[in-house]
Amino acid sequence: MAHHGITLFDIPSTTPQPWAPNIWKIRFILNYKRLPYRTTWVEFADVENTLRSIGAPPSSVRADGRPVYSLPVIVDPRGAQGQPVVLSRADVIAEYLESTYPARAIFPEGSRALQSLFVHHVHEVLAKPLLPILVPLSHQRLPERSQAHYPAGGAPPLGGAEREQAWRAAKDQFAFLAALMDKNIGDPTCDGIVAMGRSVTYADFALCSVLIWIEQVSPRDGWARVRSWNDGRWDRLRAKCREYMDVY
Structure with missing residues (x-):
């Protein structure tokens, strides 16, 4: 794809594909809309300076008034x-x-209001029990310089009992979402996989971004579990989104 278009900033990693779910949401949209773009890779240590240099607005402001710069x-x-x-x-x-x-x-x-609520739920509720499992694993996949810059992510991975408890909590959240999405089944216009019935939408991309995160940083433990949950529906959703997973 020739580049005449958008630049997307992302974090380099040792995983086969990028893992950051918030950035995947945008990559999915760019691919789905067939917009020419290229990825510029920025290490954690360089994010703030890079974003300031291009005039990017801060993503939030700390309690002390200092701006926070983050991707996407x-x-x-x-x-x-x-x-x-x-x-x-x-x-x-x-x-x-x-x-x-x-x-x-x-x-x-x-659909904007309901999709926004769905995406908020994925980000703030569904993903919560995954954080203590996936954040340390994500940190291990960063280049050394980024690991040193981002020590907060370097907490030790959860031990056996704690990890199993976190995965059980995650499984409960996925089951809750599956039960909601199953309400579409029986409608002849629905495929039983995606949130809005038949076509992929932003809601699916937000959810699939979390699936990619699990798959990239915990392929043999996390993704092996999640892909089998709820009769394999999450594996089917990932397959449905696969054609929009190219990295340019």
């Missing part, structure tokens, strides 16, 4: 009045890409 960030050179658009935060970027490039919609008409 995109630069779209085709902005209004010929000025590049630089955006941070996955939700802001998703809204921008949908409104600027409406072809192949990720928010079917009238």
